[in-house]
Amino acid sequence: MITGANSGIGRATAVRAAEEGAAAVIVAAPSLTAREGGAPTTELVEQAGATARFVPTDVRDPAAFDAVVAAADEFGGMDTLANVAGISxxxxxxxxxxxxxxxxxxxxxxxxxxxxxxxxxxxxxxGKHGSIINVSSVGGMRGFAHASTYSASKGAVRAFTYALADAVAPHGIRANVVHPGQVDTEMLRVEMGGGSPIRIPLGRKGRPHEIADTIVWLASDLSSYVNGASIVVDGGYSAVI
Known part of the structure; x- marks a missing residue:
């Protein structure tokens, strides 16, 4: 199950999960229409070989997740959650x-x-020994003058994930947090004014599928001993500031 899966990193994660063998992907988002336009994520997921289900989801509403869980139960239960939904x-x-x-x-x-x-x-x-992946940001590790609410919220996601990892580990569940840098999404281009003029050692902004690859890896058994980790995917930006 992926929140914010109608656009950007969430959309790329849904498709990548299908490509890597997910049986079913729950697209949890406010609308089926993507910010960037194009085919709905559910169509792309099905083209990649998985069953897709769209569940209208306002992540601020606890009741919305009851519907998401019910949809996952139709496929035998949720074994992965990627919390990608976010605003700037x-x-x-x-x-x-x-x-x-x-x-x-x-x-x-x-x-x-x-x-x-x-x-x-x-x-x-x-009884699922699952994986929960939360998406923070390098903004949750550093402070930005014109994005203080964003930095505060993403910093909270980071700290919460550490507590979550400790709480769910006795049940065989892992929790980790991913910190993307500047990623070429509609949110960055429109809502964040294209990002800030920072030096990225790799010389470019990230692409949504590059963050998705990390999320899907954390969902897989290839990361079976990774728990409570912060993984930065930013082209080297946070290493040099």
Missing amino acids: DRVDLLEIDLERLRRVMSVNFEGTFLGSQAAARSMIRT
Whole structure:
């Protein structure tokens, strides 16, 4: 199950999971239409060889995850959750009001918390030794003046994942967090103004499928002893600042 799977990194993760043999992919997103347009993610997943199911999901609503879990139960239960859904907010720190702060935190952190909780309960109930992958950001490791709410929310995702990994490990469930750098998505281009003028050692922005590859690896048995880890996928950016 992948939140935010109608666009960007979530969309790429859904397709990559299908390509790597996922039997079914639950596309959990506010709408079937992608930010970047094109065919719905469900069609791309089916073309890649997996069954796809779209479940309208507002990650701020605990009840929304009941529907997601019910959909996963139709396929024998959820064994992987990727919390990818997120929003940005590019504004000066001194201009942020409480409503604006809560909007970003509710999607980026609370949505990750609620999704992880629902997935853990489902995996424990069905006896799945699953994997939960949360998507933070290099912005959750560093602070950016014009993205303070984003940095705060993604930092919360990072710290929460460490606690989550400890909590679910006795049930055979792993939890890890991925920190993408600047990735060429519609959110970066439109909502974040194209990103910041930073030096990336590899000389380019990341591509959604490169983050997806890491998420799918963390979902697989190839990472069976990786738990509570922060994995940075940023072309070397955070290594040199």
